[in-house]
Structure formats: structure tokens, C-alpha cells
Amino acid sequence: NAGVTQTPKFQVLKTGQSMTLQCAQDMNHEYMSWYRQDPGMGLRLIHYSVGAGITDQGEVPNGYNVSRSTTEDFPLRLLSAAPSQTSVYFCASSSNPGETQYFGPGTRLLVL
């Protein structure tokens, strides 16, 4: 049982490039979400999903897309990277939105 896994651990992008941050969980959780954390700040919700085929926006969705084709996977796509997207990205999952959330180890992204 690996829990929540995220790849890559680190990534450097140039402005305008696109990429996909991967997130997978093996706990059969319906609810998955993406957060970003900037230095000295709390976590801010980007997008979330209550189940396969269902996604919705969080508080900072601009510049990001998500899809949920399976229960296990919830990738986050940066369409055209900007320096303001330099951050640490965390994926989380839980059995339902109100239950305990389990977080992945994070992806550190630097956009030059």
C-alpha cells in the first residue's frame, strides 16, 4: 500500500512550457485534490474531484487543468507555465471530502 504518490519530485520549466504533474493513490479513495504551497503560506486548493469523471475548481484554478479518468489517478496539467506557478504542489486523497486526507510527498516546480 503506497498511499499517495506524486511524480516528478522536482521539475524546472521555462516560461510557456507545458507539463503534467502525476498523482496516484491505491486506497480506492473517491475524493482527490491538488494544492499549491508558496513559501511561508498555507495550502491553497487548485482543483478537486469527487470521483472518476467529475472535477471542479478550487480557489486558484487559473492556468491549470485536471481530469479524472480513473479512481486511482488525478493528473494536474500546466498549460503554459509562468513564473508565478513556481511552488510546491501537493496531491491529497480521502474516502469522501470530509474525511481524513492523505497527502503525497509533493512536487517542487520552478518556472524560469
Add this chain to the structure above:
Amino acid sequence: DAKTTQPTSMDCAEGRAANLPCNHSTISGNEYVYWYRQIHSQGPQYIIHGLKNNETNEMASLIITEDRKSSTLILPHATLRDTAVYYCIVRVRYTGTASKLTFGTGTRLQVTL
């Protein structure tokens, strides 16, 4: 979700109990108190949660006042590895719609020798 207030930082000597307070005076009857922590550079880690009774698990104890307007997380024998930012979060547990986990700025606990 109800708003919470926590001290910005606290120190604790290794081996002593760390008592982390949290005020949540606007908590509703169906809202639970959750505690998470974030050790430097890692993903947040669930610690414990409760509704109105005191709770204990292998990591910590949670003491909730009778009026539920405040709570205390207790790490009984703090170690250097407990140095982290601790977040107190109040939210509805069972919900048919998605709601975000609102992390405030938390309490930075520094455990020292």
C-alpha cells in the same frame, strides 16, 4: 468551515509534553476538529480528529473543551522529529459536496534539546 486561531510559534524541550492550543469559537455542532502537521518540505500529515470527546491515538491526544470553542493537541513526549508546523482545522466531516481543507498559518513548534 469555522475559523481557527493558533499561536504563531511555540518551543518545547525534548521529552516534555507539547501542548498546542487552538481557538474555534464559531464552531458548529456538526463540525469536527482536525489536526495535521507539516514537517519541513513534506506533505501534511494527519494526526488526530474529534467531535466533542477527548481522543487519543499513538501520536497524540486531543482535548476539546465542553463548550467546544477551543481544543488542545498534546504530544506527550516531544522529540526533535516533532518539530513541524501544526494546523488546527475545523470542518464538517460527512458532506455530500466537496469542500476544501482550509489550512491557516498554523503553529510552528520547535522542539529543542
